[in-house]
Amino acid sequence: MKYKLLSLCLLSAGVNAAPFDTCPSKAFLVQGNTASIYGVNLVSGAFTEFAQNVGTNNKLNGFGFSLHDRYLYGWDYSRKDIGRVGKDYTLEPLNTIGFPDTNFYVGDVAIHENAYYVYRKGSSYGLYRVSLDETSNDYLQATRVINGGDLNLNIFDMAFAPNGETGMAYSVDSNGNLHRINANTGESTMLGNVGQSGTFGAVYFDIDNNFYISRNQDGHIYQVNIDDPADTQLFAYGPSSGSNDGARCATAPIIDESEDPTMDYGDAPESYGTSLAENGARHVVGDLYFGDGVSAEHLPQAQDDDDGVSFVTSIETGYDALISFTLSTNGYVNAWVDWNQDGEFQSSERIISELSGVAGENRVLIPVPVDALEGNTWARFRVSNNQDIAPTGGVDTGEVEDISVSVVASSLIESSTAWQTAAFEDLWPQKGDYDFNDVVVRYRATTGQIGNQVVQYKVEGALVAVGAGYHNAFALRFKEIARNHVNEAQIKLTVDGVESQTSPLEANRNEAIAVIFSDTREMVPTQEGCKFFRTEEGCSDIQRAPIPFELTLPLSTTYSANVATLDKLDPFIFAVDGHYHGPYVDSNNGRGWEVHLKNQAPTEAFDSSYLDQGDDTSSTNGYFQTGTGLPWALIIDTDWQHPKERVEMSIAYPQFVEFASSAGQSNVTWFENPVANYQYTISSASQN
Structure with a gap:
């Protein structure tokens, strides 16, 4: 009898609260401690308030849209029970039996059956099913599928997939792990990580089985490929809230072409992210745009309305280019140019970042990278009320303009040093074995110059030998070049054929210091019976090849050729933190220990307490030399053959001591007269 009475009450309420007329393309979002309902356009993130108060004085959570009767269902915190919402956005209470005395905040209506599922972790709770089928014997009766100790997930919403195996719901936990939940059995499978973390309080599906997750903290909406969670991308910028839950008709496309178009898309080739399928750049058309106006479209079409942005000057490598753009009203402008012509806009190719533009004409001077490729490429300009946006994804205001541009090569003049060899003795401040093979690097430096201005450095070379048991890093200081005058986004360091994914510039420095080998000891191949690299007899083929590197260091602020001279390049080594480096070095302050050329001042990272110990007389005679003028670092202007392991320089090169003691006045060709x-030679290395 109780079930019949409940059915009569529900039917009576249904007369007053009609279901939705269609399966809506917009997502529903419920927010606030007193539930309000919004409609969210997943394409753009734009949202509209549907109801400020649905008739409850508390939260409404576990929101789901029913394909079976076109009502929204959710968990009413004020009653600790479920309710439904029709097209008048008023909550109708439903009276169920079988639920524990608690509130649920994860839920959705199934697609494969007319049933509502809610979940809460904890052994006293779990995953519950309640039938919404008025003709069934278990109508509005809750049954537990699995307890929340066995299904123990830190999730905040779930959604059923419209395609694939039936009865599968999906959710993303706070650590970004994607879970598939079998509603029939309660079993879950972790499918991978989406690369984002946070509270994903609203999740949705579309007809193409694309999964969308909305993060409470910032409103960012991500599109997740449930077959490959690593293929997750920022899709749109939606509303943020401390309390979020979402629902959507999963069989609806995210664009309703029966309605008037509202979106503006880019016009660049597809590889740049143009179509909706590729998460193309898109904006809701309104009163903020470039130029004279903007046209709305459902999907990208060739439109002749990109009239608000132009390059006033030619785009010449190594020079600044002047851009003009006109705005209808104030807004934030971001822009990118595909400098390397790889068919994508990279974050490092952003030319305008979060610029606060004003109504009318705006002009911006941007640097063109020295290594930008010559020829035709694409630029993308976006204006919106969002300050920081990506080159792709949806935004609820503004316009995107893609324009084809042509880059021309400048008359870059290159000047290079001869090939040089830098050799270091790493027992400083002790003289030690003095074999000058602890770190040996061969290199050549080149400056790129336009007119009288140096616009980039390039250093190429190889790690030739490591005869050290200690862990040393090898770095280059560009003296008198400020770190913040380097175009760090365009730096390129390749070591042994592998391009570094992080900047080689040391952080928190005033001068530009590039670390080429962060630990030379860890870089080199070893073989049984051999301790070092290219310094010992009997260590054969595996140790023969030096380890090559190439560094390109473009400058964002150019320097006069009289200032940025090649002789101001300062190669040096420093101790790697966390490793023993002799009795004079604190292993927790290895970076403070450096070895430079004779009379060369150390960097700002150097710890001066290391000076004047052992054999060092820096304070008396000049940096990094003994009392008789012997150095711990050398540069030789040739492809020099360094001494074998534990062969002192005075034995391998007898004229060296007099050369060093005379401050370079005597025996200047000492390196041409070895014993x-x-x-070390290849032939000596292969002797057995």
Whole structure:
């Protein structure tokens, strides 16, 4: 009898609250401690308030849209029971039996059956099913599928997929792990990580089985490929809230072409992210745009309305280019140019970032990278009320303009040093074995110059030998070049054929210091019976090839060729933190220990307490030399053959001591007069 009475009450309420007329394309979002309902356009993130108060004085959570009767269902916190919402956005209470005395905040209406599922972790709770089929014997009766100790997930919403295996709901936990939940059995499978974390309080599906997750903290909406969770991308910028829950008709496309178009898309080739399928750049058309106006479209079409942006000057590598753009009203402008012509806009190719533009004409001077490729490429300009946006994804205001541009090569003049060899003794401040093979690097430096201005450095070379048991890093200081004058986004360091994914510039420095080898000891191949790299006899083929590197260091602020001279390049080594480096070095302050050329001042990272210990007389005679003028670092202007392991320089090169003691005045060609068989060569390495 109770079930019949409930059915009569529900039917009576249904007369006053009609279901939705269609399966809406917009997503429903419920927010606030007193539930309000919004409609969210997933394409753009734009949202509209449907109801400020649905008739409850508390939260409404576990929101789901029923394909079976076109009502919204959710958990009413004020009653600790479920209710439904029709097209008048008023909550109708439903009276169920079988639920524990608690509130649920995760839920959805199934697609494969007319039933509502809610979940809460904890062994006293779990995943519950309640039938919404008025003709069934278990109508409005809640049964537990699995307890929340066995299904223990830190999730905040779930949604049923319209395609694939029936009865599968999906959710993303606070750590970004994607879970598939079998509603029939309660079993869950972790499918991978989406690369984002946070509270994903609203999740949705569309007809193409694309999964969308909305993060409470910032409103960012991500599109997730449930077959490959790593293929997750920022899709749109929606509303943020401390309390979020979402629902959507999962069989609806996210664009309703029966309605008037509202979107503006880009016009660049598809690889740049143009179509909706590729998460193309798109904006809701309104009163903020470039130029004279903007046209709305359902999907990208060739439109002749990109009239608000132009390059006033030619785009020449190594020079600044002047851009003009006109805005209808104030807004934030972001822009990108595909400098390397790879068919994508990279974050490092952003030319305008979060610029606060004003109504009318705006002009911006942007630097063109020295290594930008010559020829035709694409630029993308976006204006919106969102300050920081990506080159793709949806935004609820503004316009995107894609324009084809042509880059021309400048008359870049390159000047290079001869090939040089830098050799270091790493036992400073002790003289040690003095074999000058602890770190040996061969290199050549080149400046790129336009007119009288240096616009980039390039250093190429190889790690030739490591005869050290200690862990040393090898770095280059660009003296008198400020770190913040380097175009760090365009730096390129390749070591042994592998391009570094992080900047080689040391952080928190005033001068530009590029670390080429962060630990030379860890870089080199070793073989059984051999401790070092290219310094020992009997260590054969595996150790023969030096380890190449190439560094390109473009400058964002150019320097006069009289200032940025090649002789101001300062190669040096420093100790790697966390490793023993002799009795004079604190292993927790390895970076404070450096070895430079004789009379060369150390960097700002150097710890001066290391000076004047052991054999060092820096304060008396000049940096990094003994009392007789012997150095711990050398540069030789040739492809030098370094001494074998534990062969002192005075034995391998007898004229060196007088050269060093005379401050370079005597025996200037000492390196051309070795004693045979004391230098490392390939032939000596292969002797057994």
